Amino acid sequence: xxxxxxxxxxxxxxxxxxxxxxxxxxxxxxxxxxxxxxxxxxxxxxxxxxxxxxxxxxxxxxxxxxxxxxxxxxxxxxxxxxxxxxxxxxxxxxxxxxxxxxxxxxxxxxxxxx
Amino acid sequence: xxxxxxxxxxxxxxxxxxxxxxxxxxxxxxxxxxxxxxxxxxxxxxxxxxxxxxxxxxxxxxxxxxxxxxxxxxxxxxxxxxxxxxxxxxxxxxxxxxxxxxxxxxxxxxxxxxxxxxx
Numbered sequence: 001x002x003x004x005x006x007x008x009x010x011x012x013x014x015x016x017x018x019x020x021x022x023x024x025x026x027x028x029x030x031x032x033x034x035x036x037x038x039x040x041x042x043x044x045x046x047x048x049x050x051x052x053x054x055x056x057x058x059x060x061x062x063x064x065x066x067x068x069x070x071x072x073x074x075x076x077x078x079x080x081x082x083x084x085x086x087x088x089x090x091x092x093x094x095x096x097x098x099x100x101x102x103x104x105x106x107x108x109x110x111x112x113x114x
Numbered sequence: 115x116x117x118x119x120x121x122x123x124x125x126x127x128x129x130x131x132x133x134x135x136x137x138x139x140x141x142x143x144x145x146x147x148x149x150x151x152x153x154x155x156x157x158x159x160x161x162x163x164x165x166x167x168x169x170x171x172x173x174x175x176x177x178x179x180x181x182x183x184x185x186x187x188x189x190x191x192x193x194x195x196x197x198x199x200x201x202x203x204x205x206x207x208x209x210x211x212x213x214x215x216x217x218x219x220x221x222x223x224x225x226x227x228x229x230x231x232x233x
Contacts, residue, residue: 033220040123042225043205088157094221102149102164102209103221108157 002027006091006106012114013078013085021076021109023091030095032074033103036060037088046089049074078111086113116141118208120224127196128232135191135227137206143167145211148182148189149221153203162204165189196231203228 004025013019023032034046045058049068063082068074074093078085088110092103117140127133139148150162163173165182173180177194193200207221 040225043223045220048220090157090159092159102147102161102207103159104161105151105159110157 004091004093004104004106006089006109008109009107011109011111013111015113016080018077018079019085019111021078021089021091021111023074023076023106024072025074025093025104025106026072027093027104028071029093029104030071031093032068033092033094034058034064034066034074034076035090035092037090037108043090046076085111087111116143116208116210116222118206118222118224120204120206120227122227123225124228124230126230126232129198130195132192132194133196133229133231135193135204135206135229137189137191137224139187139189139206139208141208141210143210147209147211149207149209150180150189150191151205151207153205153226155202159205162191193229196229198231198233201229201231 007022031050033048035043036046037043044060046060046064047055047058047066049055052068052071055066055068063079065077088108090108091106094103095101119138121136146167148165151159152162153159163180170182179192181190203226205226206224209221
């Protein structure tokens with residue numbers, strides 16, 4: 001079955017460390033997205049990519065980095081510059097430019113700084 | 115500017131009560147799409163419904179119904195005879211056909227409404 005896989009489901013990071021969250025999709029979607037979710041904040045867009053080797057900053061990109069070397073993969077790195085990284089991170093994908101399609105979401109990664 | 119407002123942060127009801135989740139949106143586009151997603155405690159967002167701006171017909175799916183009114187820019191979601199399994203965070207979202215500023219196709223989410231259904 002096609003879908004989006006996020007790994008790991010839970011991740012613990014020490015302060016000052018970089019950590020990378022994985023997102024893989026086999027839906028043949030061009031567009032991929034990363035969201036951060038905090039209690040009471042809803043979903044906030046971190047980065048998105050509409051095509052391989054291209055990506056754009058979202059609303060809260062500071063302290064994060066991404067790459068899009070393959071259509072199937074859109075990893076997110078939470079760097080040490082992100083001052084408050086503890087949150088739930090959701091990856092999504094969509095058919096690029098298909099405004100009526102909506103997104104397919106992964107099951108999320110919960111990151112905790114210890 | 116495009117915006118989705120879900121004014122209800124949390125709602126608590128007793129099982130079998132009806133409950134309506136409000137969603138108000140803002141957009142300059144004449145062609146746009148509205149969505150509702152459900153996020154159960156497991157975390158994954160589950161697609162519930164999609165409507166386009168030219169179709170104001172209300173929709174019913176089992177215990178779920180949606181009321182789309184362009185005149186008030188609202189897309190409200192009603193659960194009839196709520197059940198404990200309906201407990202989740204519900205998100206309303208907007209996608210614009212034009213997408214000013216390069217946001218075409220990007221979903222704009224409201225902040226969500228947390229629904230708790232007590233037995």
